[in-house]
Amino acid sequence: MTNYAIDEDTGTLLRIWPTGRGQCAAVVCTLPAAAAVDDWLRLAAALTSLSDALWRCYTHPGLSTDDRDGNGEGWRREQSRESFSQLVGFLREPNLPGEDGAILESYDPVEEGAHRVGRALRALDDVKLLEEVSRDVAAEIEAVESAERGDLGGRAQQAVVLSRTDVSPVQVAAADGVLALDPLNGEHLFVDVDPTAASVAAAHWLKAAADVVAEVSGMPAHRVLIAADDIEALPVETPSEVLELFNFSNTAYGVVVEMVREAMEIGAGSVADIGALLVEHDTGDDNDDSDAEATPVRLTLLDPRRPALDLLEDLLTGIRGCRLVYEEYVEASDVASTDTQFCEAVRMEARKNYTRLM
Incomplete structure (x- = not known):
């Protein structure tokens, strides 16, 4: 998956991803200088969690399970995968706290991950940042979709370090x-x-x-x-x-x-x-010494x-x-x-x- 980090010296948001030979890094965007560092970190953490949820859809496809009917594990995985087309919209219009401070949270980790990125972006309140992060999330989604098709070029190359429960x-x-x-x-x-x-x-x-x-x-x-x-x-x-x-x-x-x-x-x-x-x-020996040191399995x-x-x-x-x-x-x-x-x-x-x- 892609990890996101901040460079406090330059005020930039970085993305870091594995290639099989080592790690690559690139600048996503410049962060608003007036914002608190904690808000920068919150955005980086939310983006990392979203990438983790996206790539889990690749490593754990719904087709690899036997319970794809209503509310089964396979059905839930397919629901997560089907939400990909909505995620950039959630960045722009995330679920926000109501007057009582309560937030509507999704049971779907992918969908909720996008809402959390959206809320982190709201705290930073920068239109240019919203556009640049939206483009980067769209590129991450495309990388997962590319890996699903069996094309591991570009950012999809990070699939070479992931274990998957099915194959292309x-x-x-x-x-x-x-x-x-x-x-x-x-x-x-x-x-x-x-x-x-x-x-x-x-x-x-x-x-x-x-x-x-x-x-x-x-x-x-x-x-x-x-x-x-x-x-x-x-x-x-x-x-x-x-x-x-x-x-x-x-x-x-x-x-x-x-x-x-x-x-x-x-x-x-x-x-x-x-x-x-x-x-x-099972050793088949019913007379094993109960005081003997257990053998790791x-x-x-x-x-x-x-x-x-x-x-x-x-x-x-x-x-x-x-x-x-x-x-x-x-x-x-x-x-x-x-x-x-x-x-x-x-x-x-x-x-x-x-x-x-x-």
Whole structure:
């Protein structure tokens, strides 16, 4: 999301947003010199909160839920998304305190966020500021809409650091194209592609790489990364789990989106199925010592603060791990020849199973 800040030395409002390589910053406008600094800060905080609410509509689309009927979570998300066209109007005509001091507040966080920006602008009472902030909010809304379409150019590039509970087929295709060029180099995925979509493509290519190694080595595909870890210390738990999950899902989309969604829910403080979690971690020993120190339970393999990026990093490492094992079973004159031979074999396997992506 975009963060807003004030520069007291120059009296300007700044916007700061991530790109995947680092943070970018730009001046939104000059603030009224006669206004109190607290009023400047209140405007910056309100704009940051509004951007957070806007981008949550991108990361948590209504289509990714099962309860889109009246008052369900999916329905509420869709209501938030449908309010986009009204937001600039709320900046100009926000809900204001009545004679008794009470304010009508919206249950919709996006709509209420726009009203709060509007009230902060009213306190500053500057027509030029209102116009400039309105243009910036309109540009932020367009960035979210652009990301939804799968176009991550301009300000929409900040989507590359966000985890999403669904994917754009356009973004999956873009990520697949990056890995088709070089399965061992997915660096561009971190700056050009939504990480959940990139993880879908990376899971597909990891499965292709593991199947290639399984063919030349004779070992099961889901054991390939365990063998790689014997050659070089690698974070193999997550990519190995992905390979296991392909036994229960026909698509990389199904595997990845479920993992990311579950980690996002845990990050938000909820566990989808506590019963299944208890069964998974049940030792089966009814005579456990009640005085013994409790063993911490890991609720998700992914970092809940950045699950899609964490997954993408591990999947790309998994592909390189497959390459380590491949080298043990084939004859090649040098490292470059092994890389070329491995990549070509993986490309053929990935093309053969292209429908596995979505």
